[in-house]
Amino acid sequence: MLRAQKLTIKENTQLNENTFKLVLQGDVPQDLKPGQFAEVKVPGFSLGRPLSLNDFDQESVTFVYRIAGKGTKELTTLKEGELDVINGCGNGFTLKENEHVLVVGGGIGTAPLLPLIRALKENNCKVDVIFGFRERKETLFEEELKALGVGFWITYDSEGNNVVTKMLELGKEDLYFYACGPLPMMAALTNASKASGQCSLETRMGCGFGACMGCSLQLKERTARICKEGPVFAKEEIIWQNLK
Amino acid sequence: MAELKVNLSGLELKNPLIPASGTFGYGLDFLDFFDVNEVGSFAIKGTTLNPRYGNPLPRIAESPSGMLNAVGLQNPGVHEVVEKVLPELRKVYMGKVLANVSGFSVEEYRECARLLDQEELTGIIELNISCPNVHGGGMSFGTDPASAVEVLKAVKEVTTKPVYVKCTPQCPDLPEMCRKLEENGADGLVLLNTWLGTRLDLRTGKPILKNITGGVSGPGIFPLSLYRVYQIAPLVNIPIIGCGGVSSASDVIEMMSAGATAVELGTACLTDPLCVPRILEDLQTLLKDLGIDDINAIIGRAHK
Numbered sequence: 076m077l078r079a080q081k082l083t084i085k086e087n088t089q090l091n092e093n094t095f096k097l098v099l100q101g102d103v104p105q106d107l108k109p110g111q112f113a114e115v116k117v118p119g120f121s122l123g124r125p126l127s128l129n130d131f132d133q134e135s136v137t138f139v140y141r142i143a144g145k146g147t148k149e150l151t152t153l154k155e156g157e158l159d160v161i162n163g164c165g166n167g168f169t170l171k172e173n174e175h176v177l178v179v180g181g182g183i184g185t186a187p188l189l190p191l192i193r194a195l196k197e198n199n200c201k202v203d204v205i206f207g208f209r210e211r212k213e214t215l216f217e218e219e220l221k222a223l224g225v226g227f228w229i230t231y232d233s234e235g236n237n238v239v240t241k242m243l244e245l246g247k248e249d250l251y252f253y254a255c256g257p258l259p260m261m262a263a264l265t266n267a268s269k270a271s272g273q274c275s276l277e278t279r280m281g282c283g284f285g286a287c288m289g290c291s292l293q294l295k296e297r298t299a300r301i302c303k304e305g306p307v308f309a310k311e312e313i314i315w316q317n318l319k
Numbered sequence: 320m321a322e323l324k325v326n327l328s329g330l331e332l333k334n335p336l337i338p339a340s341g342t343f344g345y346g347l348d349f350l351d352f353f354d355v356n357e358v359g360s361f362a363i364k365g366t367t368l369n370p371r372y373g374n375p376l377p378r379i380a381e382s383p384s385g386m387l388n389a390v391g392l393q394n395p396g397v398h399e400v401v402e403k404v405l406p407e408l409r410k411v412y413m414g415k416v417l418a419n420v421s422g423f424s425v426e427e428y429r430e431c432a433r434l435l436d437q438e439e440l441t442g443i444i445e446l447n448i449s450c451p452n453v454h455g456g457g458m459s460f461g462t463d464p465a466s467a468v469e470v471l472k473a474v475k476e477v478t479t480k481p482v483y484v485k486c487t488p489q490c491p492d493l494p495e496m497c498r499k500l501e502e503n504g505a506d507g508l509v510l511l512n513t514w515l516g517t518r519l520d521l522r523t524g525k526p527i528l529k530n531i532t533g534g535v536s537g538p539g540i541f542p543l544s545l546y547r548v549y550q551i552a553p554l555v556n557i558p559i560i561g562c563g564g565v566s567s568a569s570d571v572i573e574m575m576s577a578g579a580t581a582v583e584l585g586t587a588c589l590t591d592p593l594c595v596p597r598i599l600e601d602l603q604t605l606l607k608d609l610g611i612d613d614i615n616a617i618i619g620r621a622h623k
């Protein structure tokens with residue numbers, strides 16, 4: 076359920092050069108799902124920053140965010156106190172059961188995939204993971220993937236490799252996939268994969284909860300608000316040019 | 320508790336807070352946050368005769384004290400609104416709405432207004448001749464008094480409910496526009512819609528909005544809209560709804576002191592979905608501090 080709430084900053088620490096982990100504590104909704112996001116208000120900025128749930132439990136939510144501009148930069152300086160948050164935004168991923176699936180992430184787009192992998196494992200899926208980053212120092216979640224005991228591969232653009240070539244090289248293009256990452260990556264993946272899959276999309280948002288139509292996307296057969304009916308859509312529905 | 324009831328052309332509102340068109344959807348998206356029956360009324364999303372997708376993405380940009388939108392009047396069209404959306408709303412909302420009507424031709428405005436006028440939920444027809452985000456319609460009616468009057472007259476012919484005209488700050492002579500609208504039968508004015516603006520991407524230097532321009536709204540425009548209400552109020556004898564950047568109880572009091580009978584809250588609903596209950600609570604405290612026990616006492620006090 077959507078909730079507009081104040082949450083307390085419990086942790087806001089640096090993971091690598093450009094990336095931070097923010098943990099907020101409080102009376103969070105109890106029905107959060109992997110793939111959902113929150114609108115996090117940074118004091119001094121009018122609009123919330125949409126950040127995906129990287130983890131959640133009964134009393135906290137965790138985000139992993141990259142400094143992308145002024146708002147996320149300012150966010151890194153906040154080490155205590157409360158933040159206004161609209162929690163429980165979006166539809167989240169639709170989870171498969173008892174299947175062999177592929178999870179593909181690029182850059183900061185890997186953040187929402189961690190809780191997804193956990194949930195898929197709980198659903199008795201065999202999960203293979205391919206994460207791609209620009210270069211080694213940007214690597215995220217390697218330890219977490221090891222601990223989860225899933226098969227995983229990490230690619231680096233700087234080393235002439237990417238998630239799509241990796242998928243093909245491994246012969247995993249027939250697996251149902253879940254993807255989040257830069258637009259060109261998801262578009263290329265969708266093309267290269269012979270299977271069906273789900274992609275988590277982004278655009279600039281006004282509200283994050285369906286009121287402003289600022290994020291409405293034309294899909295093949297319908298229009299949908301990325302913040303409400305999305306951000307996760309079936310690959311077959313997406314017209315990639317509409318996001319450029 | 321101070322009295323908050325206000326009256327707009329015979330429509331009694333339990334308080335002067337009206338979520339603005341395009342920022343409250345059709346009311347249904349706020350049900351998770353609060354009981355929407357707490358609002359004085361609200362303006363539905365700008366509705367056109369035919370369904371519209373609107374402008375390509377990105378449609379939203381931020382400004383230091385507000386936002387820009389170039390949604391471009393996305394709506395499911397008046398038939399779907401009447402047949403599907405309003406019946407849903409009636410299950411949860413007991414009040415009346417301002418039916419915000421947009422169009423690209425006089426005929427379209429007329430037909431759309433005629434259909435919405437027949438709805439029990441409609442308390443007031445809000446004629447939007449001020450949308451800056453569509454081409455060949457909307458705001459072009461709002462910058463030229465003769466066109467505005469033409470639309471107004473056509474709509475008045477086919478409606479029974481009060482018609483309020485929502486004006487644009489892009490109008491070169493707003494006092495003249497407002498006088499003409501009153502003369503030609505407008506029952507009230509909504510001052511104002513958004514201000515035309517743009518933002519450029521820091522890295523590419525190109526506009527962020529695919530539409531290039533968008534409507535600027537939010538706290539940053541409050542003094543601009545406030546001044547227009549202050550300027551127009553003494554010139555007309557019809558009610559004014561103040562709109563533009565209102566985000567706090569003190570803004571409500573200023574807007575009403577300048578001459579507004581009620582206020583619309585746009586961007587505030589998007590950035591703080593709980594703004595209506597919050598402002599209502601603050602308003603009581605503030606009115607008590609000011610020793611005012613009926614909010615009607617402050618309407619237009621700037622001019623007294």
Ligand SMILES: Cc1cc2nc3c(=O)[nH]c(=O)nc-3n(C[C@H](O)[C@H](O)[C@H](O)COP(=O)(O)OP(=O)(O)OC[C@H]3O[C@@H](n4cnc5c(N)ncnc54)[C@H](O)[C@@H]3O)c2cc1C
Binds near residue numbers: 187
């Ligand atoms: C559903 C969703 C989930 C996201 N999850 C994450 C996440 O888990 N971690 C993470 O690091 N980033 C995530 N992002 C991207 C993140 O929201 C932006 O990087 C962030 O808003 C940039 O803010 P800024 O103030 O630093 O940048 P500025 O460029 O200064 O921001 C200006 C405005 O543009 C908006 N904006 C800028 N870039 C983006 C973008 N790429 N997407 C959406 N809005 C943008 C901002 O929100 C703000 O309103 C997500 C985006 C969406 C839509």
Ligand SMILES: Cc1cc2nc3c(=O)[nH]c(=O)nc-3n(C[C@H](O)[C@H](O)[C@H](O)COP(=O)(O)O)c2cc1C
Binds near residue numbers: 511512583
């Ligand atoms: C996302 C968005 C969509 C809007 N859509 C409409 C609309 O459909 N019809 C209309 O008359 N005004 C529309 N507006 C204008 C608002 O109703 C309001 O007049 C304006 O935003 C100024 O008020 P504010 O500063 O309180 O937001 C829209 C504004 C925003 C931010």
Ligand code: FES
Binds near residue numbers: 284287289300302303
């Ligand atoms: S961001 Fe407002 S409807 Fe999606």
